[in-house]
Amino acid sequence: MVTTESIQTAYIDYVLTEGAQPKSVYIFAKQNEMSEEEFYRFYGSFNALEQHIWGDLATKALLEVGTQEIWPQYTAREKALSFFYAFFELLKSSRSFAVYSLSKQPKGLGSPVVLDQLKTVFDGFAGEILNQGLESGELSDRKYFAKRYKDALWVQFGFVLNFWIQDNSAGFEKTDEAIEKGLNVTFDLFERSPIDNLIDYGKFLYQNGGIKEKMGF
Amino acid sequence: MSDTPKEQNSIPTSKVQRSAKFVKTGFKIGGNYIKHYSKKLFNPELDKTELNEDNASDIYKSLSELKGSALKVAQMLSMDKNLLPQAYVNKFSQSQYNAPPLSGPLIVQTFKKLFGKTPEQIYDKFNLKSTNAASIGQVHQAELNGKKLAVKIQYPGVGDSISSDLKLVKPFAFRLLGMSEKELDIYMREVEERLLEETDYELEVRRSIEFSNACAILDNVVFPTYYSELSGKRIITMDWLEGKHLREFLQTNPSQQLRDTIGQALWDFYNFQQHELRAVHADPHPGNFMITPDGKLGIIDFGCIKEMPEDFYTPFFSLTSTDLLSNKEETIKAFRLLDMIHSNDTPQQVEFYYNIYKQMISLFAKPYITDRFDFGQTDFFDELYGFGEKLSKMPEFKQARGVKHFIYVNRTNFGLYNILHELKARVKTDTYKPHVVLEY
Numbered sequence: 258m259v260t261t262e263s264i265q266t267a268y269i270d271y272v273l274t275e276g277a278q279p280k281s282v283y284i285f286a287k288q289n290e291m292s293e294e295e296f297y298r299f300y301g302s303f304n305a306l307e308q309h310i311w312g313d314l315a316t317k318a319l320l321e322v323g324t325q326e327i328w329p330q331y332t333a334r335e336k337a338l339s340f341f342y343a344f345f346e347l348l349k350s351s352r353s354f355a356v357y358s359l360s361k362q363p364k365g366l367g368s369p370v371v372l373d374q375l376k377t378v379f380d381g382f383a384g385e386i387l388n389q390g391l392e393s394g395e396l397s398d399r400k401y402f403a404k405r406y407k408d409a410l411w412v413q414f415g416f417v418l419n420f421w422i423q424d425n426s427a428g429f430e431k432t433d434e435a436i437e438k439g440l441n442v443t444f445d446l447f448e449r450s451p452i453d454n455l456i457d458y459g460k461f462l463y464q465n466g467g468i469k470e471k472m473g474f
Numbered sequence: 475m476s477d478t479p480k481e482q483n484s485i486p487t488s489k490v491q492r493s494a495k496f497v498k499t500g501f502k503i504g505g506n507y508i509k510h511y512s513k514k515l516f517n518p519e520l521d522k523t524e525l526n527e528d529n530a531s532d533i534y535k536s537l538s539e540l541k542g543s544a545l546k547v548a549q550m551l552s553m554d555k556n557l558l559p560q561a562y563v564n565k566f567s568q569s570q571y572n573a574p575p576l577s578g579p580l581i582v583q584t585f586k587k588l589f590g591k592t593p594e595q596i597y598d599k600f601n602l603k604s605t606n607a608a609s610i611g612q613v614h615q616a617e618l619n620g621k622k623l624a625v626k627i628q629y630p631g632v633g634d635s636i637s638s639d640l641k642l643v644k645p646f647a648f649r650l651l652g653m654s655e656k657e658l659d660i661y662m663r664e665v666e667e668r669l670l671e672e673t674d675y676e677l678e679v680r681r682s683i684e685f686s687n688a689c690a691i692l693d694n695v696v697f698p699t700y701y702s703e704l705s706g707k708r709i710i711t712m713d714w715l716e717g718k719h720l721r722e723f724l725q726t727n728p729s730q731q732l733r734d735t736i737g738q739a740l741w742d743f744y745n746f747q748q749h750e751l752r753a754v755h756a757d758p759h760p761g762n763f764m765i766t767p768d769g770k771l772g773i774i775d776f777g778c779i780k781e782m783p784e785d786f787y788t789p790f791f792s793l794t795s796t797d798l799l800s801n802k803e804e805t806i807k808a809f810r811l812l813d814m815i816h817s818n819d820t821p822q823q824v825e826f827y828y829n830i831y832k833q834m835i836s837l838f839a840k841p842y843i844t845d846r847f848d849f850g851q852t853d854f855f856d857e858l859y860g861f862g863e864k865l866s867k868m869p870e871f872k873q874a875r876g877v878k879h880f881i882y883v884n885r886t887n888f889g890l891y892n893i894l895h896e897l898k899a900r901v902k903t904d905t906y907k908p909h910v911v912l913e914y
Contacts, residue, residue, distance in 0.1 A: 325582070325592060325594075326592075326594050327578070327582075327594065327602070331578065331579070334577070335577060335578050335579050338577050338578075338579035338580065339578075339579035339582065341579075342579050342580065342582070342583040343583075346583070346586065346587075426631070426634065428587060430630045430631050430634075431630075431631060431634075433580060433583065433584075433630045433631075434630050434631045436580075437576070437577060437580050437630075441577070
């Protein structure tokens, strides 16, 4: 029986042994005793397959943290932390694949194509916890900016991923530190902070301090 | 830690003040990084030399401001140059208090990495909010089979950051002090060794069990039970000790009798270790002791243990005996063995150091000479500090003297004296006496 899982395992094994993608779906299918059609029933191309591997990892991490008893009591910040830790813990077992898959992506702006599906999962999750945070008042609901919080988290994710690739500390302890410190700073910025009060004060002065007149408006 | 008013005006005495000092340094260093990276935006070629120098001088500045209060200990044995490593000891033991608490998810992650289980699966109850900060970690309350437990969790990356900070600061600090790295290296290594040992929780559990068993014969001293099967590289599980910290205890205006009992327990605990075990709990920080509701001394935290080799123990503690100290020839021999008098010193230098060190040792040994000692008297402490102050200003002590073991042995004994002074305790000092030889 061909399953998504069996194709993924076979593919990971192939790229890690050969150091490159198979020449064609035909060759890959033949080697793994399936028909091309069976392959295409699940995935449109090798790239789509890689995207799925990444996406599935994120889904798995989410499932895992969701089953922890404490999960419902976590704040948005803690949920984000928890997901990051679980994801990178899972990724450890596929480190070689992760390094291979990311290293063949062209360097440049924007997120690597292989992470497309993961990004969809991530965005869904981030949107959910950020909404929870905004509703509970944990995070500050700022005009225009509140909608970009999600992007900030994604940037943070990309940063940690790169950090983890470079990390050679025992047990990837440094990555834990990077997650803890990085996410805390990000969420500190999302929370109501002196900047909000400063803007608020500026607005007040602008409306009541007669600045408009003095400035000649 | 002293109560003499004249000190309080000039130097940060309390732990809070000292911590504040380090917070400030932390900010400055953070600022240095920001400065560095914003410059780097415009000039990618910029290397880190300037950043490191900025950091080193800021750290050093805060260290030298602390010198006065926190480092009297080392001044006493007058190795002014040893103040630097001493400062590191203090810096690291204090500054870690300012680390932000670990998030709940990171605690869960730490448990999963170590035991493959979440804390909820291991304990019946586990409080994700920490109750106390330990020196390089934090303490959580837990419950298992109806027993209240204390679970200590270490911050990740502590070991790495200690070594890298030391490496970063060392060369600059040497330059600022105007001395050679070679001269101080041996002291620095001693400090680094101890500091790294403190990050090894597996070692700490083994030692805690060893020491609490060995000290079980002492009166009025209690230890928590340690659970090695629930401990690991970054987690220690032990019984929760009920009680008050020293400061809280003193606020309750305890009777002289109770203060004497606690003081005696402290004295016995330290001197039993020094003279019988030849290895000692080298962190007499008030936070490491609890006074239990039934008036006993509870001891937590065996992270820092100093072992005393024979070739240090015997010459040093023999000096505390008046018989040896009145014999000039043998005393000088002991000073030479302890590297307090160097082989290339001129006869005048030998005479000079002999006199000063003799004066100093007889001060230090005062509690040992009589069989009872009242640590409440301020005269003794004034004399002690005054002497240290005087030495620190003498140009003769601008060069390192004494074997490396002094750093922690001094820290231990003066720490002990200070706590006993705070307790104003009267102590029987002949319970566990030093083993001395009268000549070599």
